[in-house]
Amino acid sequence: MNLNFAAFPCLETSRLVLRKMSFKDATDLFEIRSNPEMIDYSDSKLDEFLEDTIKFIEIINRGIEKNKWINWGIIHKENNKLIGTINIWNFDMEEKKAEIGYGLNPKYQGKGLMSEALKEVINFGFKEIGLDSIEVWTEKRNERSIKLIEKHGFNYLKEVREMGYYKKQQFNMKVYVLNKGDSYGSSILWFSCWLTYAWRKIW
Numbered sequence: 001m002n003l004n005f006a007a008f009p010c011l012e013t014s015r016l017v018l019r020k021m022s023f024k025d026a027t028d029l030f031e032i033r034s035n036p037e038m039i040d041y042s043d044s045k046l047d048e049f050l051e052d053t054i055k056f057i058e059i060i061n062r063g064i065e066k067n068k069w070i071n072w073g074i075i076h077k078e079n080n081k082l083i084g085t086i087n088i089w090n091f092d093m094e095e096k097k098a099e100i101g102y103g104l105n106p107k108y109q110g111k112g113l114m115s116e117a118l119k120e121v122i123n124f125g126f127k128e129i130g131l132d133s134i135e136v137w138t139e140k141r142n143e144r145s146i147k148l149i150e151k152h153g154f155n156y157l158k159e160v161r162e163m164g165y166y167k168k169q170q171f172n173m174k175v176y177v178l179n180k181g182d183s184y185g186s187s188i189l190w191f192s193c194w195l196t197y198a199w200r201k202i203w
Contacts, residue, residue, distance in 0.1 A: 025082040026054050043162075045166050072087065136154055140172045154178045
């Protein structure tokens with residue numbers, strides 16, 4: 001697997017730019033990380049101050065420098081605002097697998113934006129990193145998240161019960177997996193290879 005993120009890979013869709021976060025994004029990210037709606041289905045702690053968010057960005061970027069994970073800020077082209085994040089993390093070198101995690105400002109949910117971002121990140125995971133499988137862990141009550149990953153071809157694998165650290169409650173996590181050989185994983189790789197072939201033919 002290729003886990004060298006020194007040259008940070010910016011991704012792009014019709015409406016979004018996925019890029020490395022900077023401290024200039026702190027205000028937009030604080031709007032997300034201080035919103036109680038964002039932790040309805042996760043054992044997370046809200047940011048109380050802007051300084052908390054700045055520290056989070058620092059931790060995330062330090063992890064990228066060490067190739068522990070890769071985390072993109074999701075930027076809306078319409079207003080150049082950071083509206084969410086998406087990452088690939090928890091790499092398993094032996095099995096060539098990893099997890100994807102994501103979060104989107106509630107003001108921008110229900111518009112298909114995370115679907116755009118997820119498609120690009122899945123493609124990056126299979127094609128550029130060389131993953132054989134990608135997992136998503138989501139709380140079973142999070143119907144919107146489940147609908148999103150099922151749309152992208154993820155298959156239900158198992159349910160895992162976890163006890164929260166901050167909330168002191170049990171979370172029932174549904175684990176979904178997408179393998180490179182599955183229909184969706186295969187189709188994006190085939191399309192990417194076809195584009196490369198077509199480009200070479202043109203030039």
